[in-house]
Amino acid sequence: MPDPPEIRILGLGHFPEVTPGMDLPALILAAAAAEHVAFAPGDILVVTQKIVSKAEGALVDLRTIEPSDLAARWAAAWDKDARQIEVVLRESKRIVRMANGVLITETQHGFVCANAGVDASNVAGHDTVSLLPRDPDASAARLRAALRAALGFDLPIIISDSFGRAWRYGIVNVAVGVAGLAAVADYRGRTDAHGYVLNASILAVADELAAAAELIMGKLDGRPVAIIRGYAYEAAEGTGRDLLMDPSRDLFR
Amino acid sequence: MPDPPEIRILGLGHFPEVTPGMDLPALILAAAAAEHVAFAPGDILVVTQKIVSKAEGALVDLRTIEPSDLAARWAAAWDKDARQIEVVLRESKRIVRMANGVLITETQHGFVCANAGVDASNVAGHDTVSLLPRDPDASAARLRAALRAALGFDLPIIISDSFGRAWRYGIVNVAVGVAGLAAVADYRGRTDAHGYVLNASILAVADELAAAAELIMGKLDGRPVAIIRGYAYEAAEGTGRDLLMDPSRDLFR
Numbered sequence: 001m002p003d004p005p006e007i008r009i010l011g012l013g014h015f016p017e018v019t020p021g022m023d024l025p026a027l028i029l030a031a032a033a034a035e036h037v038a039f040a041p042g043d044i045l046v047v048t049q050k051i052v053s054k055a056e057g058a059l060v061d062l063r064t065i066e067p068s069d070l071a072a073r074w075a076a077a078w079d080k081d082a083r084q085i086e087v088v089l090r091e092s093k094r095i096v097r098m099a100n101g102v103l104i105t106e107t108q109h110g111f112v113c114a115n116a117g118v119d120a121s122n123v124a125g126h127d128t129v130s131l132l133p134r135d136p137d138a139s140a141a142r143l144r145a146a147l148r149a150a151l152g153f154d155l156p157i158i159i160s161d162s163f164g165r166a167w168r169y170g171i172v173n174v175a176v177g178v179a180g181l182a183a184v185a186d187y188r189g190r191t192d193a194h195g196y197v198l199n200a201s202i203l204a205v206a207d208e209l210a211a212a213a214e215l216i217m218g219k220l221d222g223r224p225v226a227i228i229r230g231y232a233y234e235a236a237e238g239t240g241r242d243l244l245m246d247p248s249r250d251l252f253r
Numbered sequence: 254m255p256d257p258p259e260i261r262i263l264g265l266g267h268f269p270e271v272t273p274g275m276d277l278p279a280l281i282l283a284a285a286a287a288e289h290v291a292f293a294p295g296d297i298l299v300v301t302q303k304i305v306s307k308a309e310g311a312l313v314d315l316r317t318i319e320p321s322d323l324a325a326r327w328a329a330a331w332d333k334d335a336r337q338i339e340v341v342l343r344e345s346k347r348i349v350r351m352a353n354g355v356l357i358t359e360t361q362h363g364f365v366c367a368n369a370g371v372d373a374s375n376v377a378g379h380d381t382v383s384l385l386p387r388d389p390d391a392s393a394a395r396l397r398a399a400l401r402a403a404l405g406f407d408l409p410i411i412i413s414d415s416f417g418r419a420w421r422y423g424i425v426n427v428a429v430g431v432a433g434l435a436a437v438a439d440y441r442g443r444t445d446a447h448g449y450v451l452n453a454s455i456l457a458v459a460d461e462l463a464a465a466a467e468l469i470m471g472k473l474d475g476r477p478v479a480i481i482r483g484y485a486y487e488a489a490e491g492t493g494r495d496l497l498m499d500p501s502r503d504l505f506r
Binding site (some may be wrong): 039185190215242243249250 | 258260261262263266288301315350352359367374375376378379418422424426437438443445446449453455465466472473476493497498499505
């Protein structure tokens with residue numbers, strides 16, 4: 001550890017408009033080279049969901065969508081695009097809240113977020129929306145494997161998206177896909193400096209890493225990838241699902 | 254901006270056990286000197302709630318607490334300390350959920366969190382618990398004023414605590430007090446690279462900064478303060494209250 005201990009967050013720009021079928025690992029390696037960044041063991045890569053979804057073709061042309069009656073009524077009541085609402089409903093397993101023009105659902109993956117992660121921002125084409133990757137952990141695993149093959153060492157991957165929260169205003173970046181690191185740090189049973197045994201401290205570190213990455217990514221800065229360097233992560237086969245509250249313990253279903 | 258753009262998170266240890274009445278700004282300046290860190294304009298200081306509460310004497314000796322019947326029943330049912338439950342109830346404005354041994358309340362400040370922020374970890378004395386600071390924004394403002402007087406320039410302050418979330422597993426650091434920076438970054442009305450006007454992007458950047466700081470603070474590493482260097486914050490009179498969802502818009506009361 002240097003004195004003081006330090007974590008660095010580096011932002012990678014230099015990405016083209018990502019389109020379906022593009023080789024995302026190659027784009028990331030090219031972006032790093034353009035920024036004169038050499039990946040190093042210990043680095044963590046945070047990649048925004050948007051470019052993953054674009055590369056995987058998780059895009060919907062709204063001109064192909066026929067809204068259901070429910071979608072049409074909701075859209076009319078709240079001045080929304082009925083086709084986009086229809087896509088939200090199709091991506092949803094369960095409606096959590098539908099009020100005040102806000103549509104919060106549980107996605108097919110189990111994420112609870114606004115609009116099932118369907119988003120029209122930072123997408124080319126006026127009638128196109130992006131979806132969350134079909135399986136963000138699998139997306140992260142593929143990226144990890146491709147980068148390991150290219151680099152010769154392991155880089156943990158976090159795929160991030162910005163979600164709203166209950167009770168708190170504003171959205172924050174969270175981890176939707178994880179590969180190569182523990183998504184949580186479990187301190188239960190460990191003893192603090194005063195001899196107190198911690199009993200409730202499970203830190204969602206992958207979410208904190210995703211949040212940290214957002215600070216350099218921004219929403220309009222064209223930096224869809226961040227490198228986090230110097231964080232003592234636990235190498236493990238963590239997943240984005242590790243960050244979902246077990247429904248049987250969730251008091252806010 | 255360097256190439257690539259970079260944010261650094263530095264952790265400050267070298268704190269004594271903080272006790273009521275201690276001069277927190279002096280302790281922070283001493284810790285920085287011990288780590289050979291010179292504060293610089295542009296730095297943001299994240300300070301964990303625990304040392305703020307200790308310095309302010311926001312501690313309760315449980316031996317002085319007479320539990321109410323409700324506290325005693327709940328504690329007996331779930332194997333908790335009835336005196337600590339009583340303190341939680343006293344710190345609460347409203348019970349949000351009380352089930353499965355979990356007590357989630359709205360604090361007097363308006364925060365929704367487990368146990369009203371009452372916590373026995375990292376506190377000296379087996380019968381002592383810490384409370385959230387009475388007014389975390391005021392605590393942040395005092396720290397900001399004292400450090401500005403000492404340093405000759407402004408350092409924005411975030412006071413952080415770790416809160417659980419609905420739907421997601423694990424706790425994350427959030428901002429409970431803020432001074433000298435905008436707590437949110439409001440992108441509404443701005444246009445992305447594809448000409449799409451963002452309509453829902455309000456980033457809770459103070460929460461993301463708090464989360465980033467936790468990565469270096471840890472729970473057991475004795476680093477209660479982090480410096481975030483290189484983040485292009487908006488200098489403004491933001492507050493921790495800016496991060497609370499307006500009750501009239503909160504679908505998860």
